[in-house]
Amino acid sequence: MAVTAHPRKHSALSCTAHPKGLHLDANIRGGNYPRRSYFRLLPLPAKWRTPGHGAWNSRRVSSPFVTPVIQARGLRKTYGDFEAVRGIDFDVAPGESFGLLGPNGAGKSTTMRMIGGVSHRSGGELTILGMDPSHEGPRIRAHLGVVPQQDNLDTDLSVIDNLITYGRYFGLPRWFLKQKAELLLEFAELTDKRKSKVDDLSGGMKRRLTIARSLVSDPRILLLDEPTTGLDPQARHVLWDRLFRLKEQGITLVLTTHHMDEAEQLCDRLVVVDHGKIVAEGTPSTLVREHAGREVVELRFGSHRNAALASSLDGVGERIEVLPDRLLVYATDGEAALAAVVARGLEPTSSLVRRCSLEDVFLRLTGRSLVD
Numbered sequence: 001m002a003v004t005a006h007p008r009k010h011s012a013l014s015c016t017a018h019p020k021g022l023h024l025d026a027n028i029r030g031g032n033y034p035r036r037s038y039f040r041l042l043p044l045p046a047k048w049r050t051p052g053h054g055a056w057n058s059r060r061v062s063s064p065f066v067t068p069v070i071q072a073r074g075l076r077k078t079y080g081d082f083e084a085v086r087g088i089d090f091d092v093a094p095g096e097s098f099g100l101l102g103p104n105g106a107g108k109s110t111t112m113r114m115i116g117g118v119s120h121r122s123g124g125e126l127t128i129l130g131m132d133p134s135h136e137g138p139r140i141r142a143h144l145g146v147v148p149q150q151d152n153l154d155t156d157l158s159v160i161d162n163l164i165t166y167g168r169y170f171g172l173p174r175w176f177l178k179q180k181a182e183l184l185l186e187f188a189e190l191t192d193k194r195k196s197k198v199d200d201l202s203g204g205m206k207r208r209l210t211i212a213r214s215l216v217s218d219p220r221i222l223l224l225d226e227p228t229t230g231l232d233p234q235a236r237h238v239l240w241d242r243l244f245r246l247k248e249q250g251i252t253l254v255l256t257t258h259h260m261d262e263a264e265q266l267c268d269r270l271v272v273v274d275h276g277k278i279v280a281e282g283t284p285s286t287l288v289r290e291h292a293g294r295e296v297v298e299l300r301f302g303s304h305r306n307a308a309l310a311s312s313l314d315g316v317g318e319r320i321e322v323l324p325d326r327l328l329v330y331a332t333d334g335e336a337a338l339a340a341v342v343a344r345g346l347e348p349t350s351s352l353v354r355r356c357s358l359e360d361v362f363l364r365l366t367g368r369s370l371v372d
């Protein structure tokens, strides 16, 4: 459902369905004022909300009530003869937190660059907010916040001037940006660093400043390429908290990550990408259930014995995986599987029963060999 009105030549008011209510978007230009975007989420009683609220998943995207904010069909990117992205399909719903998970070189950043409009697709279809990035790049970029893999802050400027200067690229007036920058510094917990030089910030602070900068233009979609890579656990948790708050405000998050815990914490839905193709899609819990199972028993018999002993475990659990240092037995009931191993007279030097995780899914789908 989408209602759009054009009260003035360059102004637009749109209203789209959001799982928590109505998503109102006013894009105003006219008189002596530069273009301004306002975005509000108008909560509605549960009975009027979009079907699927509370369970973000791919079914919701296909609901006739939700128009995807990003839609890719057969999306391809080639560099010479090399196909980095090989015909992928996905939808991202408004307000969703969508993750691209994959090993090095899988094609995640290439996909992000195509969404961000800085790299042209070689084939397939891609629409962002109903627009084609090949023809409407600037209009799309006005609604996008981008947090690149490498911080590209201006080291000659102070923290607050990084925000103000960036906002000027969007044509926003200085008086407005001064107020906006203070709010963003508060959001990023950087108020006391407002006059500091960028080089004096820690890695986590730089990341938070980059995110604050991406919010200057009130984006509807935030693209985050490996937002927490290289940060310590404390810094990562602060960042997750901030990203979660943005999601609560209704901003659509699209992120790439190598970190399974990050994907589990932040993403409503994920696609696992490998060698330029999507190999699995679903919520974190669905992926674990469908591709790993309930529990796994890690058994260590000594690295030279693991492979030889695997055949002695036939019939224990649902699946056995031999690793150089461990045997993994996937089972519905891990304790029962471990008891069955011991009952066969096998005595592991160590054993661990744990719940299956997204990491098990990731390694199963994308392999365990090192990708450089």
Ligand SMILES: Nc1ncnc2c1ncn2[C@@H]1O[C@H](COP(=O)(O)OP(=O)(O)OP(=O)(O)O)[C@@H](O)[C@H]1O
Residues within 6 Å of the ligand: 079, 082, 084, 102, 103, 104, 105, 106, 107, 108, 109, 110, 111
């Ligand atoms: N400009 C380019 N020219 C040629 N090949 C490229 C270019 N950019 C990316 N590639 C190749 O495309 C493939 C996908 O790269 P991409 O950066 O999208 O992977 P990624 O999944 O983001 O990996 P990482 O997690 O390491 O960032 C890689 O093999 C990479 O070497």
